[in-house]
Amino acid sequence: MGATTIDIRLLGPFQVRVGGSPVVLTSSRQRALLATLALAAGRLVSIDALARGVWGETPPAHIRGSLQTYVMRLRRLCGEDVVVTEPEGYRLVVDPSRVDALRFLRALDQAAATSDPAQRRALLTAALATWGGTPLEGVGSPALAAEWEPLLTERHLFAVEQRIDLDTGLVPDARLVAELTDLVAQHPLRESLWERLVRALARSGRRAEALARYAGLRALLADELGVEPGEDLRR
Structure with a gap:
């Protein structure tokens, strides 16, 4: 056997x-x-x-x-x-x-190592398909969760942002807007997601909505963190 x-x-x-x-x-x-x-x-x-x-x-x-x-x-x-x-x-x-978390990280490392945009997009898409939700859900180990959940979550969000950047110009902006709207609802203090949402709205001709989203983020950051949006968003 x-x-x-x-x-x-x-x-x-x-x-x-x-x-x-x-x-x-x-x-x-x-x-x-x-x-x-x-x-x-x-x-x-x-x-x-x-x-x-x-x-x-x-x-x-x-x-x-x-x-x-x-x-x-x-x-x-x-x-x-x-x-x-x-x-x-x-x-x-x-x-x-055969351990999905390690397979996920390896695919992201491979994506980062390639200079070919199409190959990077394919690797990121394959890696993101592995994601099933909150890492280590149901494991019952606070120590493991404290060590691995922030790392895996950050790698996941960064990979999503990279894939969205590679999707820009290849898929309809309306689809990116819908995805980014869901993402900022889940991660309201992540400016890099807001930046992509505002730019996608502007590209699709929804400038008033883009400005309204920016104003909402500015108020949120002031209330929660006492800061202004970063320079990339202010441009």
């Missing part, structure tokens, strides 16, 4: 598939353990790092014994060969391409 194939979804609701079939981990500790191992994708994760991911700042008195118990249960659910014991910790036997 071949090695067990495991797929782990962390971009949105936590999901695990083993050999193509869904596996439900009812324990938040098990989910946190698997997510911590998955984000290292085949590399050793130390006992201390696993303890932080699983228990945060309140680990049990006997960390190694507790981890052994959770690893044993994880092997029963996902396959005996999925988790390898090392002298200093544990390692998940998984290809990084």
Whole structure:
């Protein structure tokens, strides 16, 4: 028999598939353990790092014994060969391409490395198709969320902005306006999204609406942060 194939979804609701079939981990500790191992994708994760991911700042008195118990249960659910014991910790036997968060980051790195706009657009589109919502939703690890959610969310938003820039002139401005309107509603203090929305409105002949949006942002920034819009928006 071949090695067990495991797929782990962390971009949105936590999901695990083993050999193509869904596996439900009812324990938040098990989910946190698997997510911590998955984000290292085949590399050793130390006992201390696993303890932080699983228990945060309140680990049990006997960390190694507790981890052994959770690893044993994880092997029963996902396959005996999925988790390898090392002298200093544990390692998940998984290809990084089968962890959606790592596949997402790799595609973004590939997009950044290419100088061809069409190829970059294709890579960004493929990466963004992986996104399923709030990272690590349902994992149950505040420590992992604090470390990974801001990074993944920022990379996602930056990728969306890059793809919108590459879409400009290729897709109707009305479609970009609709997308950007949703985005600024979700991220009202992100000026770079507002800038793209105002410019898309202006390009589509909706100058009055563009000015109204700018005025609304100016008031919002003054109320929330006590600042004026950046120079790029004021131009």
